[in-house]
Amino acid sequence: MKGKMKAQVFYEPEVMRLEEIDIPQIADDEVLVKVKYCGICGSDISYYYGHSPLGTADGKGPLVLGHEFSGQVVEVGKIPADKGLFKPGDRVICNPVQQCNACDMCAEGKFNLCAHGVVPGVSVNGAFAEYCVMKYTHLYHMPEGMTYKQASIVEPLACAAYGMKKLDVQLGDFVTVFGPGPIGNMMVAMAKARGASKVALVGTRDYPLGIGKECGADYIINIRDKNSPNYTDDIVGKISELTGGKMSERVIVPTSNMEALQKALDVAAGGATIVYFGLPGEGDMIQVPALRSIQSDINIRFAWLAPLVWPTAIKAVAAGIIDTDKIFTHEFSLEDAEKGIIFMKTGQGDKLKGVIAVDSSE
Numbered sequence: 001m002k003g004k005m006k007a008q009v010f011y012e013p014e015v016m017r018l019e020e021i022d023i024p025q026i027a028d029d030e031v032l033v034k035v036k037y038c039g040i041c042g043s044d045i046s047y048y049y050g051h052s053p054l055g056t057a058d059g060k061g062p063l064v065l066g067h068e069f070s071g072q073v074v075e076v077g078k079i080p081a082d083k084g085l086f087k088p089g090d091r092v093i094c095n096p097v098q099q100c101n102a103c104d105m106c107a108e109g110k111f112n113l114c115a116h117g118v119v120p121g122v123s124v125n126g127a128f129a130e131y132c133v134m135k136y137t138h139l140y141h142m143p144e145g146m147t148y149k150q151a152s153i154v155e156p157l158a159c160a161a162y163g164m165k166k167l168d169v170q171l172g173d174f175v176t177v178f179g180p181g182p183i184g185n186m187m188v189a190m191a192k193a194r195g196a197s198k199v200a201l202v203g204t205r206d207y208p209l210g211i212g213k214e215c216g217a218d219y220i221i222n223i224r225d226k227n228s229p230n231y232t233d234d235i236v237g238k239i240s241e242l243t244g245g246k247m248s249e250r251v252i253v254p255t256s257n258m259e260a261l262q263k264a265l266d267v268a269a270g271g272a273t274i275v276y277f278g279l280p281g282e283g284d285m286i287q288v289p290a291l292r293s294i295q296s297d298i299n300i301r302f303a304w305l306a307p308l309v310w311p312t313a314i315k316a317v318a319a320g321i322i323d324t325d326k327i328f329t330h331e332f333s334l335e336d337a338e339k340g341i342i343f344m345k346t347g348q349g350d351k352l353k354g355v356i357a358v359d360s361s362e
């Protein structure tokens with residue numbers, strides 16, 4: 001498709017401009033998507049402030065950010081057209097982590113470890129723009145009844161679902177989630193759906209903890225705010241009290257807070273599984289008590305991205321297991337994308353998840 005489109009172009013830390021740029025051209029294996037909604041990810045905020053390098057060759061802009069998106073197909077490359085897979089007008093969810101499908105990691109389904117992937121919003125232009133190019137292999141048809149806004153939660157939800165798959169909650173387990181962000185609160189809902197008897201959600205602010213309660217948390221625990229009715233200065237003692245001394249059978253840590261990464265080890269029951277999910281800093285280390293961990297036979301796992309769980313995440317939204325109305329708290333226009341990013345990082349007031357409504361029509 002020829003023509004111009006509006007796009008938010010990120011140049012360097014704290015410099016992003018709304019510009020008119022060419023609508024990208026598609027190759028035979030690609031599809032042009034008219035972007036509808038695109039979530040603001042913590043990583044977009046990191047890129048914007050220069051806290052982490054982009055996935056481009058030199059780690060720098062200019063680049064259009066945004067990778068958590070849904071949209072409508074407007075143009076279909078020859079290969080997917082010949083196969084009859086997509087047609088203009090189709091409502092789609094975009095999986096931005098477009099692995100190469102040709103390396104050894106991909107051959108084993110370890111798509112998250114592919115070193116040759118192409119990721120809109122990270123290594124190539126993304127979806128803080130009116131149009132975005134996708135590989136046809138990384139588009140999913142939206143289920144009947146799902147809105148574009150709901151569909152834009154699927155990318156972070158898929159990552160959360162992969163972490164939950166590794167957590168492997170068993171019926172009746174006591175589950176502790178550290179970090180009531182959008183991911184942590186979706187993990188709470190999934191833990192309940194997977195049969196946890198009780199879920200304890202641990203955080204430092206009552207507002208997101210309150211959303212976690214609405215998502216199904218049985219206990220919310222604030223470990224920082226002394227004025228909170230949910231405050232405790234002894235998280236280990238608290239989990240012991242709530243479990244009758246047995247401690248937590250499953251512990252997941254969707255936060256980069258090092259204290260939480262460390263405390264996860266202290267609240268784990270014998271035979272527990274712990275999954276580390278949040279992204280700490282480059283040099284951060286977790287101190288694992290070696291003998292105690294061996295003798296209590298615990299499993300320590302890590303989760304990165306979302307291989308092979310996209311259909312699961314889509315079904316979780318379609319089935320109402322994830323209520324996106326509870327997760328999204330702020331919506332911004334494409335024109336206000338930069339303001340939105342700044343607000344989600346530094347703005348005063350209660351907030352959980354922001355999303356850019358590039359085109360809010362269904």
Ligand SMILES: [Zn+2]
Pocket residue numbers: 041042043067068155156
């Ligand atoms: Zn993301």
Ligand SMILES: [Zn+2]
Pocket residue numbers: 099100101102103104105106114115116117
């Ligand atoms: Zn690969």
